[in-house]
Amino acid sequence: MAATIKDIAKKTGLGLATISKYLNGGNVLEENKIAIEEAIRILDFRVNEFARGLKTSKSKTIGVVIPELSNLFFTSIITIIEDILRQNGYGILVCDCRTDEKLEYEATEFLVNKMVDGIICMPVSRDGAHLKLPLSKGIPVVLIDRNVEGLNVDAVLVDNVSASEAAVEYLIDHGHREIGIICGPSDIFTSHQRQLGYTQAFVKKGIFPKQGLVKYGEYTVESGYESLKQLVMENEKLSAIFVTNYELTLGAIIAINELGIKVPEQLSLIGFDNMHLAQVVKPRLTIISQPIQKIAENVAHIMLKRLVQDKYDEAKIVNLSTELIIGESVLYKHI
Incomplete structure (x- = not known):
């Protein structure tokens, strides 16, 4: 039978409120933190994220909508973003819209219905119509590589x-x-x-x-x-x-x-x-x-910052530089 929060309380002698505060990311005394973590390890306790999501309206999940899963640029960035988000207690749910605006809209609607806490998107549509639903519900959105005019959303772009x-x-x-x-x-x-x-x-x-x-x-x-x-x-x-x-x-x-x-x-x-x-x-x-690493890091950290903000301020637009790496595939042509 799976261990419960009451089992942790019995093991540590701490109150349910203290344990609940710790499990939900709150600050507790260092000695209490050590005791709780030790009890979690011994009891093999697992947080019921679904139940916690219903209670807190937070799923600890970020939705990602990309045009093509087969695209190396997209998948390289998503891999790094996932690592950073996971280290901060979030999972990701990836949707491939196959560069189709209708599928992009449906994927975004699906993620909103799944109660994701935020959405990261490489938009296909030029007007960003698919983003109006999450934005209307206060779900933070961060764009990668492509901006959408007229929408006050964060974006990490390359020049x-x-x-x-x-x-x-x-x-x-x-x-x-x-x-x-x-x-x-x-x-x-x-x-x-x-x-x-x-x-x-x-x-x-x-x-x-x-x-x-x-x-x-x-x-x-x-x-x-x-x-x-x-x-x-x-x-x-x-x-x-x-x-x-x-x-x-x-x-x-x-x-x-x-x-x-x-x-x-x-x-x-x-x-x-x-x-x-x-x-x-x-x-x-x-x-x-x-700069794939920098793109991913900026996207992940902007999203994490938005998730803890009480109000939305002006959109943050990050423009990163590329580098021309000289090889041997260009020949000087005499005019």
Whole structure:
């Protein structure tokens, strides 16, 4: 038979109020804390989180809605967030909405009905309609990677404009002018920001980017593969490509290998987001590296702070910088 709080009281000689206070995260005398923890260990006591949730209206669970569980960037961040939240007594419930706005709305509604204490989201919808329900119920929301205009919610972002600008400027400084870019969906905040940085890099250098060098697609290996082939076939003077996502980069590399294109002799390439891929590919890939650890830590700590606040103040927007890691996949092109 499972041990109860009364068994702990009998074992320690302490009152139920003191034990309950400790179990619910309150401060008790150090000697009482030691006695309770020892009794919990001996009795193999387990907190009934469901019953406690009904009593306190707190589930000690954070809901997470992401576009694709197969996306390495998303899963890497969620893994770190889960570690931090678990260390602070919270579990997570992850929903994959498959980059579908309807599924995203349903997933958010499901999490609200499960009485999650907070929601972490990488939004698919541009207007954030799915977030209005949790916000109306006072459930804190923290966004990752993508902001939603018009909503006063916390967000941890990467300076995608500067990231893209730095990559394209590097290519321009190496003599390239016919530079293609492979982006994610055109209506996604992140994708739009990276395309904007691409354009700004040309403008900054006093150059007008040529038409037909921007490809939009899904954040998938298949999309990267097809986009690379289209860019090469449609632009015979193409000398460099910047790929703006890990899965897209992987797909582009597969297409390059299949077409027998030599990097960087025939095509210079800058990829995105994975140091292991950069080191495995020959020649070593030049990439934009995102601060995954910092993104995850900021998201988790902002959420933890919101969970203990009595009132919601102005949204906290964190903008983190990326780093251009120089490899051997860009060749200097004499103009």
